[in-house]
Amino acid sequence: MVDFVLVLVVLIPLVLGILQLAIVLHVRNTLTAAATEGARHGSVLDRGPEDGAAYTRQQIGNVIADRFAKDVGARQTVVDGTEMIEVTVSAEVPPLGLWGPAIRIEVEGHAIVEQDPDEAGAP
DSSP: OHHHHHHHHHHHHHHHHHHHHHHHHHHHHHHHHHHHHHHHHHTSTTOOHHHHHHHHHHHHHHHTOGGGGSEEEEEEEEETTEEEEEEEEEEEEOGGGTSSSOEEEEEEEEEEOOOOTTTTTOO
């Protein structure tokens, strides 16, 4: 009985730590995918950054929970002369998804803005 208790004292924190890591990685990967899809959605010719942010919020709400979609922002930027849509998501993941001090996650998604062929000077 004593051996069982001594093993559990080591084993339970190890299992809970692995579970926490899995939850954080799942949330981070989901937020990254949603931000990237939102950037792609907002970069289409007849859409803008606001559309990308709304689409990102919708994707996050559909996959994990709306509470992770509270801090979503999108803007149009220029990187090396190329116009891009950048969607950023910030969220806090509580330990084991339940309570306690949260782990802050910040992710970004980028996509190149579609250009109208008539305006781009295509022949």
